[in-house]
Amino acid sequence: MGSIEDVYADLEADVEEEEFREAVAEKVEQMNGLVDEETAAMLLASELTDDDVNGVADIEPGMEEVKFLAKVVSVGDLRTFERDEGEGKVLNLEVADETGRVRVALWDEDAEAATEELAPGDVLRISGRPKEGYNGLEVSATRVEGEQDVDIDVDLGEPGTVESLSLGQSDVTLRGKVLGTEPVRTFSRDDGSEGKVSNLVLGDETDRVRVTMWDGQADTADDLSEGVVVEIVDGYVRERDGALELHVGERGKITEIDEEVTYVPETTPIDDLEIDTVADIAGVVRSADPKRTFDRDDGSEGQVRNVRVQDKSGDVRVALWGEKADADIGPGDEVLFADVEIKDGWQDDLEASAGWRSTVSVLDEGSASASRERTTEDTDTGATETGLSAFANGSNSGDDGGNADAGATVDVGEEATDDAGATVDVGEEAADDGPVEFTGTVVQTGDPVMLDNGSETVTVLTSEDVRLGQEITVRGRLTDGRLDAEEVF
Numbered sequence: 483m484g485s486i487e488d489v490y491a492d493l494e495a496d497v498e499e500e501e502f503r504e505a506v507a508e509k510v511e512q513m514n515g516l517v518d519e520e521t522a523a524m525l526l527a528s529e530l531t532d533d534d535v536n537g538v539a540d541i542e543p544g545m546e547e548v549k550f551l552a553k554v555v556s557v558g559d560l561r562t563f564e565r566d567e568g569e570g571k572v573l574n575l576e577v578a579d580e581t582g583r584v585r586v587a588l589w590d591e592d593a594e595a596a597t598e599e600l601a602p603g604d605v606l607r608i609s610g611r612p613k614e615g616y617n618g619l620e621v622s623a624t625r626v627e628g629e630q631d632v633d634i635d636v637d638l639g640e641p642g643t644v645e646s647l648s649l650g651q652s653d654v655t656l657r658g659k660v661l662g663t664e665p666v667r668t669f670s671r672d673d674g675s676e677g678k679v680s681n682l683v684l685g686d687e688t689d690r691v692r693v694t695m696w697d698g699q700a701d702t703a704d705d706l707s708e709g710v711v712v713e714i715v716d717g718y719v720r721e722r723d724g725a726l727e728l729h730v731g732e733r734g735k736i737t738e739i740d741e742e743v744t745y746v747p748e749t750t751p752i753d754d755l756e757i758d759t760v761a762d763i764a765g766v767v768r769s770a771d772p773k774r775t776f777d778r779d780d781g782s783e784g785q786v787r788n789v790r791v792q793d794k795s796g797d798v799r800v801a802l803w804g805e806k807a808d809a810d811i812g813p814g815d816e817v818l819f820a821d822v823e824i825k826d827g828w829q830d831d832l833e834a835s836a837g838w839r840s841t842v843s844v845l846d847e848g849s850a851s852a853s854r855e856r857t858t859e860d861t862d863t864g865a866t867e868t869g870l871s872a873f874a875n876g877s878n879s880g881d882d883g884g885n886a887d888a889g890a891t892v893d894v895g896e897e898a899t900d901d902a903g904a905t906v907d908v909g910e911e912a913a914d915d916g917p918v919e920f921t922g923t924v925v926q927t928g929d930p931v932m933l934d935n936g937s938e939t940v941t942v943l944t945s946e947d948v949r950l951g952q953e954i955t956v957r958g959r960l961t962d963g964r965l966d967a968e969e970v971f
Contacts, residue, residue: 485520489527502526537581538650541621543614548621552577552584553634554604558653560597573597574620574653577606578636583650585620586610592626605629619650645688647719647726654717654728658684658691659743660710661818661843663703665805682706683820683841684714684728685745690820690841693717695730702736708843711743712736723839747818747845753795755824755832763800763834764818764845765793773807774923774934776950786923786951791817791834799827800834801953802842809842818843827953920965921955924948930964946970 490502497505502523509522517525541548558574573593575586586608588596600606610623642655661683669677680703682693693714695702706712716734720727730736749764773787787807789800800819802809811817819834820841827833836842920940922933927950931942942956944967956967 486523489520489523492527538577538579538584539581541584541612541619543612543619545612547609547611547624549607549609550579551605551607551629551632551634552579552586553636554600554602554606555583555636555651556602556653557596557600560593575600576651576653577608578648579634580636583648585615585650585652586626587615587620587622588626589623592623596626605632605634615652620652643688644684644686644691647691647728649719649721649726652716652718654714654719656684656686656691656714656717656728657711657739657741657743658686658714659745660706660708660712661685661690661745661820662708662841663706664838666700666703680704683843684712685747686743687745690745690747691726691728692722693728693730694720695736696732698732699730699734699736706736706738710738711741713739713741747820749793749818751795752791752793752798755798755834757824757826757832759824760821761824761834762818762820763791763793763798763822764816765791765797767811767813767815767817768792768797770812771935776923776934777926778950784951788953791819798832798834800836802836803951804838806836806840806842811842811844816845818845917957917959917968918965919955919957921953924950924952924954926950940965942967944970 486503486506487499490499505526506519506523509526510517510519513522538550538552541550555576555578558576560571560573563570563572571590571593573588573596575588575596576583577586578584587610605628607627607629608621608623609625610621612619612621614620642657644656644658647654647656663682664680666678666680669679671677678697678700680695680700682695682703684691684693714728714730714734714736717728717730718734720729747762747764750761752763752765755761755763768790770789771787773785775783775785778784785804785807787802787809789802789811790797791800800822818841819836820843822834822836822840825833825835920933920935920942922935922940924931924933926932927948929943931944931946931948933940933942933954933956941964942958943964944956946967948954948970955971956965957969957971958965958967960966
């Protein structure tokens with residue numbers, strides 16, 4: 483029997499030696515004596531070892547059985563159900579190790595014992611069968627034992643916060659402030675049925691998360707307004723484009739509650755923005771252009787609206803695309819622009835683009851990491867202005883309005899304002915009979931190009947290659963009602 487002892491000594495599995503010997507004898511009998519005890523022991527050891535996984539992240543649906551160590555994150559409620567042979571009981575655990583989290587289902591006696599004996603922070607040695615459950619991967623436990631001599635480095639965090647969410651987590655209860663909602667969308671499933679989906683963004687004291695609501699829960703987005711506080715029950719965590727999302731299905735619930743939740747964003751100072759990155763910025767809206775519509779190459783209609791936002795470090799133009807262009811924001815509002823793409827704008831300035839993945843939220847006064855106040859020197863008087871008065875026309879050379887130095891070219895339009903505050907009638911020709919400038923969004927390409935600045939549309943003669951939705955500035959002379967562009971930038 484020394485050979486069985488040697489195999490057992492090398493075995494890294496949670497099984498008693500006597501139990502292992504019994505399993506070896508069964509294996510010899512199953513194979514009708516075709517193998518001896520040593521060979522049977524080696525085969526059995528191989529089977530036992532194959533069940534071990536290196537961590538929760540290695541668990542996949544379809545595995546016969548897995549064995550792993552994990553720390554209890556949360557203990558669910560004991561539920562009963564009817565079987566053909568009588569009443570059954572089930573309880574779900576959320577467990578985690580350094581690689582991830584997974585739901586574990588305990589049954590009958592194990593489920594009942596867990597309500598009294600298990601608590602978050604306990605370490606368990608778990609055996610069970612992985613499967614794809616209603617809310618994703620779960621392990622149906624066949625054996626669970628406490629492991630007091632092992633510690634797993636998992637920070638449980640504060641339960642029920644955005645910061646504590648992790649991939650694979652289910653049975654999530656979360657309270658937060660609605661930062662933004664999106665309309666309900668419909669789609670067709672492979673079986674021909676129609677589904678519905680909508681999104682909102684939720685924030686709490688620790689972070690924010692995008693919430694995806696399916697089918698019966700999707701209509702909730704139409705009933706919620708920005709700034710209200712809600713509680714989500716029975717959500718589950720998924721990953722999309724490298725970011726965690728909280729999903730809510732038919733078993734979940736979203737309810738507006740009368741509770742105070744503060745969301746303070748962590749944002750990037752505007753002066754620290756870098757091209758080709760995604761960032762969160764917050765500040766005071768200094769100016770807001772009217773919404774403009776344009777035709778895309780595919781014949782559909784698009785819309786865009788530009789606003790200029792300022793924090794303590796600087797200012798930047800933010801382009802609001804699609805439904806974001808309808809955001810109810812204006813000068814003086816303190817706004818968070820989350821998940822905006824930083825791009826190369828015109829005149830080598832950076833520009834933030836708020837698309838479908840972005841969130842635009844009006845913040846409570848003083849809650850943004852940016853301040854309303856910025857000191858600006860008045861070039862005429864030398865006086866120092868602060869607050870919103872510092873954002874007035876002419877206070878910044880990067881303003882999008884119709885400001886111009888005396889004698890310089892001005893924007894085409896009904897009228898423009900020079901730095902002295904006088905009104906200059908532009909009309910068909912500029913007041914100095916020289917070249918004029920016009921800044922607008924390309925709403926038609928080809929010959930001719932058409933630009934729209936929100937209040938008027940101008941036909942431009944140019945050979946430059948421009949694209950729909952691009953904001954450009956053209957300089958040239960008006961001839962027969964058309965602007966013959968000498969420069970496009």
